[in-house]
Amino acid sequence: MIRIEGLRKTYRSAKRNVVAVDGVDLTVAEGEIYGVIGTSGAGKSTLLRCVNLLERPDAGTITVDGTELTSLPGGELRRARHGIGMIHQHFALLSSRTAAGNVALPLEVTGVGRAERAERVAELLDLVGLGDRGGAYPAQLSGGQKQRVGIARALAGRPKVLLSDEATSALDADTTGSILSLLQDLNRRLGLTILLITHEMGVVKQACHSAAVMRAGRFVEAGPVADLLATPGSELTRGLFPLGPVPDVPGSTVVDVTVSGSHADDALLADLVRTFDVDVRILSGAVEQLAAVRAGRLRLAIPGPDAGPVIDHLRQRGVLAEIAGSSPATTDAREGVEP
Numbered sequence: 087m088i089r090i091e092g093l094r095k096t097y098r099s100a101k102r103n104v105v106a107v108d109g110v111d112l113t114v115a116e117g118e119i120y121g122v123i124g125t126s127g128a129g130k131s132t133l134l135r136c137v138n139l140l141e142r143p144d145a146g147t148i149t150v151d152g153t154e155l156t157s158l159p160g161g162e163l164r165r166a167r168h169g170i171g172m173i174h175q176h177f178a179l180l181s182s183r184t185a186a187g188n189v190a191l192p193l194e195v196t197g198v199g200r201a202e203r204a205e206r207v208a209e210l211l212d213l214v215g216l217g218d219r220g221g222a223y224p225a226q227l228s229g230g231q232k233q234r235v236g237i238a239r240a241l242a243g244r245p246k247v248l249l250s251d252e253a254t255s256a257l258d259a260d261t262t263g264s265i266l267s268l269l270q271d272l273n274r275r276l277g278l279t280i281l282l283i284t285h286e287m288g289v290v291k292q293a294c295h296s297a298a299v300m301r302a303g304r305f306v307e308a309g310p311v312a313d314l315l316a317t318p319g320s321e322l323t324r325g326l327f328p329l330g331p332v333p334d335v336p337g338s339t340v341v342d343v344t345v346s347g348s349h350a351d352d353a354l355l356a357d358l359v360r361t362f363d364v365d366v367r368i369l370s371g372a373v374e375q376l377a378a379v380r381a382g383r384l385r386l387a388i389p390g391p392d393a394g395p396v397i398d399h400l401r402q403r404g405v406l407a408e409i410a411g412s413s414p415a416t417t418d419a420r421e422g423v424e425p
């Protein structure tokens with residue numbers, strides 16, 4: 087549904103040039119929720135704004151729903167943009183208009199008649215759970231309600247794609263959860279493809295089928311969340327399930343284990359205890375239901391100096407296991423994706 091190839095964007099000024107996006111390839115399948123996560127300045131906003139060409143890339147192509155936007159002349163590009171909705175961190179609502187008035191705006195711009203507009207606005211407000219708040223002004227709405235108005239407005243033109251620019255960053259944890267649930271519901275009911283950028287791992291956890299980790303304008307890793315969970319040394323996995331600094335456990339070897347899919351609920355510890363007759367201790371960890379898959383990570387203390395046989399045994403069972411801190415990529419405690 088969204089295909090980006092070789093995307094580059096440099097901001098140029100008299101003082102310095104900033105390479106914001108440095109050669110990104112990305113494919114978002116139809117009906118998928120895809121998250122791009124990274125720390126501040128990684129280039130996420132620039133990437134997102136390039137998708138609907140609010141920002142013109144220096145190089146690369148962007149194809150949305152089969153149309154290559156980068157090659158379209160102005161008028162056709164404006165029309166193509168109607169197929170792409172966008173929501174923003176600070177909602178971008180007009181304070182002088184009611185919720186209904188804000189949702190009506192894109193319909194006015196595209197010349198939808200008054201009666202049809204009123205009907206569509208009511209339908210959209212219902213869709214986002216604000217059927218009774220159409221007459222309220224933004225100042226009279228909570229942050230979550232404002233974002234719901236933003237979502238209704240973004241869906242006015244019946245887009246196939248929704249771009250979300252840190253849509254939950256200004257919201258508290260509960261409201262974030264309810265907005266993500268709404269996006270998931272719209273994704274399922276309307277078949278809406280969603281590309282979101284975020285710096286919150288919780289957003290990827292709750293909502294994303296696929297994800298990319300972005301740093302310094304590039305994707306460090308990308309793919310279905312289930313695949314990244316099965317990739318040794320994955321930064322996303324460590325961000326999703328941070329285990330903290332590796333403790334020193336005298337007499338034991340510390341091993342990190344990632345479980346996902348059918349292995350998430352295996353009786354792993356009982357198996358290790360039975361097979362090796364050792365007292366395995368859990369030092370930290372969690373197993374949770376993610377949007378894509380049930381998964382988790384555990385840090386174990388295995389008695390003795392050599393955990394090799396235990397690691398081999400786990401790997402043979404299809405479980406990712408490695409000596410804690412042995413992975414070459416950044417560790418949980420250092421720079422990288424914020425938990």
Ligand SMILES: Nc1ncnc2c1ncn2[C@@H]1O[C@H](COP(=O)(O)OP(=O)(O)OP(=O)(O)O)[C@@H](O)[C@H]1O
Nearest residue numbers: 097104105106124125126127128129130131132133
């Ligand atoms: N209009 C601009 N002019 C010059 N430099 C810019 C502009 N917009 C962004 N940048 C720079 O490009 C880089 C990437 O910025 P971008 O906003 O895309 O990152 P981000 O990952 O979205 O970060 P944040 O979450 O803080 O917005 C940063 O170094 C930023 O300072």
